Amino acid sequence: MKLKFKIQQFQTDAVNAVVDCFAGQPNEQSLFTLDMGQLNSGPQLSISYEVTGFRNRPIELTPGEVFDNIKKVQARGGLKISPKLEGKYNLTVEMETGTGKTYVYIKTMFELFKRYGWGKYIVVVPSIAIREGVKKAFEITEEHFMEQYGRKARYFIYNSRQLHKIDQFASDPGINVMIINSQAFNARGKDARRIYMELDEFQSRMPIDVIAQTNPILIIDEPQSVEGKKTVEALKLFKPLFTVRYSATHRREYNKVYRLDALDAYNKKLVKKINVKGIAVKGTTGTDGYLYLEGIDVSQKHYPIARLEFEKRTRSGIRRELRRVSANDNLYELSGYLEQYKGYVVSEINGAKNTIEFANGVTLSAGDVQGDINELTLRRIQIRETIKSHLEKERDLFYRGIKVLSLFFIDEVAKYRQYDENGNKLNGEYAQIFEEEYRLLVEDYLRNADEKDRYADYLRQIDVEKTHNGYFAIDKQGRMIDPKVKARETDSEDEDAYNLIMKDKERLLSFSEPTRFIFSHSALKEGWDNPNVFQICTLKHSDSTIKKRQEVGRGLRLCVNQDGERIDDSVPGIDVHDVNVLTVVASESYETFARELQKEIAETLSDRPRKADIQFFLDNLLTNEREEKVRIDERLARKLYQTFVKNNYIDEEDNLTEDYYQAAEKGEVVLPEELKDHKQAVIELVSTIYSETVARLVHNERNRNVELKLNDNFYKEEFQKLWKKINVKTAYTVKFDTKELVERCINALDTRLKIADISYQIKDGVLEAIDSKEQLEKGEGFIVKESQTGKVHGKVTSGVRYDLIGKLMDETGLTRKTIVKILTGIKQETFDLFKKNPEEFIIKAARIINEEKATTIIERITYDPTSETYDTDIFTENTLKGMLGDDALPVSKHVYDYVITDSNTERKFARELDASKEVCVYAKLPRGFFIPTPVGNYNPDWAIVFEENKVKHVYFIAETKGSMDSLELRKIEEAKIHCARKHFERISNNSVKYGVVQNYEKLLEIVS
Template sequence: MKIKLETLQHQTDALEAIDKAFPDIDALTNDPNANYVYANPLINYRYSDKANIDIKMETGTGKTYVYTRMMYDLHQKYGLFKFVIAVPSPSIKEGTRNFIESDYVKRHFNEFYENTRVQLNVINAGDFSSRSGRRNFPAQLSEFVEATRQNTNQIEVLLINQGMLHSKSMHRTDYDQTLLGGETSPIKAIAATRPVVIIDEPQRFPRGKKFYADIEALKPQLIVRFGATFPEITTGRGKNKVTKKDYYRGKPQFNLDAVDSFNQGLVKGIDIDYPDIPEEQANNLYKVKQAKAKELILSKGNKEYSLNIGENLADVDPGFEGNITYAGGTDRELSNGLALSKDMKLIPGTFAQNYQDEIISQALDCHFKAEQNNFLRSSSGENAPKIKTLSLFFIDSISSFRGENNSQGWLVKHFEDILTKKLQKLIAQYKSAIDEREREYCSFLQATLSSLRSEHQDVYAGYFSEDRGSSDADIQAEVEDILSNKEKLLSFKDKDGNWLTRRFLFSKWTLREGWDNPNVFTIAKLRSSGSEISKIQEVGRGLRLPVDETGHRLTQDEWQSRLSFLIGYDERDFAQKLVGEINADSPIKLSQEELTDEMIKLIVQVKQKNDPQFNEDQLLDELDAHNIITRSNKFKNNVEFNGQTMTGYDALCQLYPELEQQTKVAQGKVRDKYSQDNTVVKLRKQNWQQLKGLWLQLAKRQMIKFDPSVNQIAEDIARTVFNDPDNKLFVLQRPQMIHQEIVTDSEATIRENQADYNAEYLTMNYGKFLKTLAQQTDLSVNLLNNLIVKAIKRLRNNTKYINEKTLGNLIKNFNKQLNEHIKTLYKYEPLEFSSSTSIYNAKKQEFVDSVPASVLGVYQSNSMSDEKYLYDRPPLRYDSADPELKILNHSYGPKISVFGKLPKQAIKIPRFDSGTTTPDFIFKIEHGDKPIYLVIETKAENMRLGDEEICIIQQKYFDQLKESGVYYQMATSEQEVHDLINKLENGEIN
């Protein structure tokens, strides 16, 4: 399997924000060293915060991808070629190295930046050592510093972790060789290259501290920080003390916060599980009062217990099983590897081996539930590509895994026993399967069990920091697979067709940062991490969206499984803390006491997306009319709203639900085992049965049949496009300079213009140009080649017109004209077989019992129940407050027998431009002997690009069902739907 990187919209948005914030090259400098061959070109506002950029992206959304592509972009546009990537730890450094050097990443970027390569130079501990006794620079440092601009196709990158950057080796000046003809200090030599510095995990490099001082010693012209968390600064004292995030320019230039990441489906949803224990046992807890290097002091109630190094916890309470002693030292650890910190709570029963067995058992149940969903997945009733499912176990002691004296650790023995029983049970379940995919899964399970019983099993593996110095070949092979061989971990079979069964990984928090695999669906913590680290960081290894066996990264609509996170009882408030962290990441802080300026601005900003005329005065007038706020914008108490008495804040949220939608994680994105499950919505079968006759028709698979004239039309359009008499599509491409100036008239505005700067024209390989063009237009290579040859002849045989801009212009112009011509030149033909959808099982010819809440909407409202609605409620699920929520909350007359929102992929109407579409609502209207079915597609008045095409497609599809009483309409408001229903009820529309 080859991973296929895909450019996601939020990553493109981040890159555009960087491009917009980039201060530009200083083209008017008088600096005599501006063209220094070993250094980057000079940047405007260099060496100041005015140049620096912050990019905030939540864990799991691809910041490494963005900053890697940023280097390519800055090199292509501005000639910058020397970058330093500073990371906090060796593990993060290893993850970054693996990403940049992986074949799939190189393949991906070669599509956009042909013939450009990254030369990655990594500085590790020990690189400065020399057997000769001479003090020499590492080769990778010399290569980075002394590379010149003359190699225009190469980007030089130096990757270094903060410990190495802070080391004496980087700062000393007594080396036996020089760099750049005179520099004897590595730091000064790097500074001479005028680098652009990228900081990964900026909270680990706070300004004013030693590690940031090391960054400043590099004298970067520009610093770009990428992270989910940023350092904080505190100003003032006492009552005037204020703590806030420390951002360059006062705010991030791109902000993808945790709320957006979860609500937009850019990361997995999370289920939190933990074993329950009796109340008496739960209350028997000890608190760490002090953990010193040589002494541990525990407290319980008014009593204190002191343990010296080597003394057993069982002497304090027999419930501490497993011969656990205090190891102390700088890490303040127990002998089982658990790091202790002040006020940490220890429950004796959670140290028992059978308790950890329970977590392992639950984790494996979660694993196999996800694995079956991911292996047996189907789409439109057909098998879809499989998804390899991985699980990650964080344990407290390497000896419990590796064992001692070549014997297995107790944890591995227990894990194998539990896993064996679960495999045997599943094999028995699928052994008699008839379905081909189920039989294939049985084969996978049998291969897993066979490997587990073999002398050298390949089902699970471990990675611990201690493994780096191991001479055991098997251990080194495990480590290499976990750290570097991502594609192998994601693949089901090797090149010989044998099953690759490894999918259970063990570590001691070493993999918490810097390691990433998108297909981790279960994380089990067999012991508390011991410190109050970020909860988002703890789940971070499993947040990324998965890839299937073809290497395609999936969206949340394409798969069902969530991340299962298993913890101990002592962390049972984990879900609450995680939700709090996510919500706290919102840049807007909600006040339940008064309507703040920030809250007003947010509501107006969101409302204007659908209603550009909406403004602050309109908002305040409406709140006054409902008696929600005072003149000073304080919320009133005991407000009468929608027949209920509530606080002014609650009334505001009902009137403008957009406020909490933008600032709080949607319910169901993070679920606690013992909290109410809001992620499955039950169907009211008696209401859906009223739609059964219609659904038998909708379940019929449909084929798009184009008019025979389409092929000729496509060729004629291509000839017109490629002829391009105005020469607007075939263009020359150079790197551009953007000039901005502030112009003051009645108000200050920015005037911007672009100009090419003196550089070689950018071109691309003709074969790739032609191949991409054929793939994107579905035209024959021969036809395209003939058209291009004629066009280039017309342009005086100047092959420099073969470039990315020309390619994009031709593809965009051709497809736009073709779609305009063919969007009416096709029809739908029902096929002889039916297909299953999210709402209907075609094999059984019946509706499903329930659907995931996510296919109905990401938000929920506790509105009053209506017996005509298609689902049990409350809560009611929706995607937009206007018009969706208003439509669902409307009171409908007696002629409406059933109504409701259609789930995603409920009908799957084929689109002529690929993919499928489903309308939003359905109403059954009683009308004499023959009912009318009103199908609604809701769109905002200011429709986005492509919305009109969706409506045209759906109109054509439902036109063929008019004889069955189906009426289709696009609506932009709740009132419009209400008017349509009245007209249909009164027979005013045929």
């Protein structure tokens, strides 16, 4: 397997945020004389020689100019404007774990070299694990960046015994990167001190002096773990040109220029959704019988059933058994008359609440465990639940070509791996429990597997002993040890495991590699992660040294398939958060884990607004797709706030509710009349609010007690006829006149392109009395007496040269010739807007051109059937689950027993479909069913068969949705609706009707 990379806008924005801070810097390299020391030519002769070295050219901008650039970048990104310049120079980039910060800072190096000729970089990391991960990132992105920039970076890990690489670093004119962990120059050991020593093997020079002469740019990865007091002082000796810090959890922020926090990453679906399986321990005194409620199964074919584990008397003694129980079952009898279960008669199993109640008053919720509980019992439950989640996820993703990994955190290596006196490997107690539980669960699945089940064949080929492995430090004998001891390389099997998990990410992601479950020490905070970790289980005592967010971060990255392609929004026919779900198996209740995780996330969002009150809306400037602007004054802010109250979008304390999030997801937010044309702008504005609603970022995995299975409706003649009419795949063809497109773009740019004037503020201050030196250093002595704002009219001078044509080509996909015709055709006053603000001109012009391009293409589109069809497997290839009473609605005319709905509108629509005498059968179509369009794939919602006078009429109903970065939501919907009509007209000869409806009443109007 070879991991593939794609250019993503949020990563490009993060790169530009750093690069643009030095706009105006000349693009030139700087030379210096590199002293190579004494060359010994004989017993009495030594020759001193020198060579030319390359260093980063000093920053020629004034501090004021750099600070102005920083403030422009911050304003562009909606960040808090820094009150002062913090050092020469320090920049902060905040990126949520799993969004590719290593990729971003590598690309930033290439872009800085391209723009300014800066080619010397030092990446400082806090640990060997992260160091190895960074090196791996350089290796796997090498070809990707070669395609973009036409060059490769020379990178190496600093080793005090390989000092010749420092000379290569200094003398090479290209991009050179030294990767170093802070312990390599900031520890008491002999090797760490060598960087500051004059060494014979380095021609009597000090390595730190040679490095410092290159004026390197420092990249600090995870500064909160790197920058102790001693390290901060040691880093000054590198004499950096400037420093950029990258992390999701900064302790201190210096001139933050980019933010992609947990809320942004989740809302933009750049990381996995987090589900939690909590295990709450109740009544550990041992006075009650042992009970563990694994979950509740709900089906329309039988009453709710509880999956309950309890102790049972057998011939060989008392053992614990997991079985399904129903109302009126007596645990005293089922247990073989064990005294501790007297009175435990099941009185109620509640599927809506996920609870079981006994006649003696004891009530358990799913995930509760009570009675005689020791730590090993709790760990066994966790391991079992992790394996169960793994197998469920793996069964779904196997057919998509996605390998599933699970990660266990433990606090002592001996619990996983032990060694006998001859050095032979032995299972620790956790490894032993894992193998026992894995065998039971896999055997249970294989007993019920279909003969054609290829996933079952995959499971049969994997030995339980080979499917789990450990990632720990390794001693001289190649044995796994706790991380307090330094690892040494050996040829042992354990080292092979270390290399597989740490270095050979591609092989670990392949189905041919049997390792699927990984045990690691809890000290693994940052460094190793893998995109296909779908389960994380913490088999350790809760403590404050390892944050929940750090543990969860090991599995947030979006997964990849066997072709190395990342499964994100660009992949047709899927919802990112349907596939990318991380399940955390916690040794505490869901509520406790979710609250703590949410609290940790909240601590990082201190600069986020929290409430949707009148003050939040006031004075915001909204712009729609036609570049029409509306400023929210006090009257409109109050009206918008009242609309949010009326529609239950906020609670009594002005916090956003789940109703708002569901409406926003569907693009159905109700707004005052004055803002209806600015719906998307309002949704984007509100997305900046951080809500304390736990369900937004963390979901309860146990709230999924309904599993969808096809019923007899699916096999009805009426539905099968419908399916044969609509399962044909099509391809579209577009023919349009380039001349017409050019004319439309020229007219649109001349009429719609608006570039705001750059504003400035003048403050008049006076220096008052100073009480202390610290007050003077902080700039607190100046008191503002008067301020004035204004606008910059006309040309804005800049040292940056823009390839306007090239940029518009990249953004629109049109040829250079076509872009030139558009730009030469617009009015001079339109083109002069480029001088006011080049960046804004490029962004807005590209969006207008794309809109006209889309409209032109849609008007000329035709669809033709292909020889391919959708198979009925798309209804069964994903295991759909929901929660009764929440998103799972029991129905009778659907092809499943339940409908999983995304909003109140969908729930109401499904209820009315199910109650209608005119409806014979219907289906909410799976996401794998889609229509290709030039503006993205389109997944219709509902397929319905109506019955009229005993004659079956088929209609197709869709609630439009979808979005793309380059187009506004409404434009996309219109384009996709148009394409869907063309598609269904072509494949069905108008026997399938297609319409867009808001409710069932509107649907009946179309039908009749």
